Amino acid sequence: MLYSKLFGKTLNIPIKKYDSINHQLLLKAGYIDQVASGIYTLLPLGKIVIDNIIEIIREELNQISAFEILMPSLHPKIYWEKTGRWENVDVLFKTKSQYGQLYALGPTHEEIVTPLVKKFVNSYKDLPLALYHISNKFRDEPRPKSGILRGREFIMKDLYSFHLTADDLKKYYQKVLGTYLKIFNRLCFFEIKITEASGGTFSDKFSHEFNVLTPSGEVNLFYCSKCSFAQNEEISKLREGSNCPKCHKGEIRFGKAIEIGNIFDLGTRFSQAFDLYVEDRNKKKVFLYMGCYGIGVTRILGALVEVFHDEKGIIWPKTVTPFKTHLIGLNLDDNDTFSRSNKIYQLLVNNSIPTLFDDRTKVSFGKKLTDADLIGIPIQIIISKKNRDKIELKIRKNSKTVFVDESQLLKKISEYYHQE
């Protein structure tokens, strides 16, 4: 990708314009554009990162035999009345067609997926079943905040599972819990706190949140500093400095976190509302046990920036970075340097290394480096007249620089992306 042609350039806004880091940096670096409070457009760079996040989620969910579908965002009122949630969910966006029909803009999809499954599942032999989809969700938040961490419209992955017995559900719930840890590990959230929380309007049982510890989060929790155990403040009887029920004593801490995922044991609440049942081996009518499992995709984009940045800008983890390398051509007015830069760019492209090439000719070198640091691609490759035939590789994370020959370039990049 040629930076000169890229839609969505870096902006010259002061660093203190917005309180939250993700808002500042994503806006300034050209990943998002704000349409209104809590409503954002993903610019090309942001869209690529989101797609990378989604691909990781998709790969892992397909490993546990979940099918991807896509359900609508317009939900006729009658579906939400059946579960009593038309009136009881105060962040529910409601809209009216010109012909007078009322719809909810889906904040979640139990009301759609349950009747869907009823149409196709007639036997216990069809179970277990797991369906997921990734779509825009809507919440009529009274106050959106913290950039893209809490918006009125956002992308979420939701997975729903259907089981013959509570025990089957419990097993699958644990399986998803493991899969979530894998996903978040691949997304480079290495310190996830699995947090016991309330079930909210989903369920009267407990749920589990997946929380990333960071001061910018809005979840208050008590957690163990030695393991992944945690409890949401709203249900917790733990205190700071008290004993962790799973390991050591005196390891409980208080902290703020961003919730990037959650899982709920729904029991039979929704299957009863929609009369979703099968007959078991003994010809006994059984309402299906359901679980639902969410991951906030847009929120992950924000959380990654909150966790991975420094005073210069974003520092993308290798697994989600929009490009593998950021090629910076200096002295592009010089014919030799220009053709060498283009040659390196072609080399990278031909070897399937996604590269952002800063090919701007009228921009000072300082500006190019500042922009590169802001944008946050892990490896910067600098070609300049001064470097002659050497290629400069600079690691964004620690500013370490090495000079290599063209023949070593691909090997060095590959090494970086495959090391721990």
Add this chain to the structure above:
RNA sequence: CGGAGCGUAGUUCAGAUGGCUAGAACGCACGCUUUGGGAGCGUGAGGUCGUGGGUUCAAGUCCCACCGCUCCGACCA
């Protein structure tokens, strides 16, 4: 939904107690020069001062209402 702050060029902002033709920086267009950490010079384009009402000889500036954004709180399946 309570509280606070803000709304002026594409962007970020300056325009004290009302007063002549509304400014700067960055960005943009053209030209020249320049090139290792946000380059320089010159020329130029770009504004219903959030919207509506009011006070006044005169409103970007004062008053009222509304809209919008940010932050604190409440809320947050």
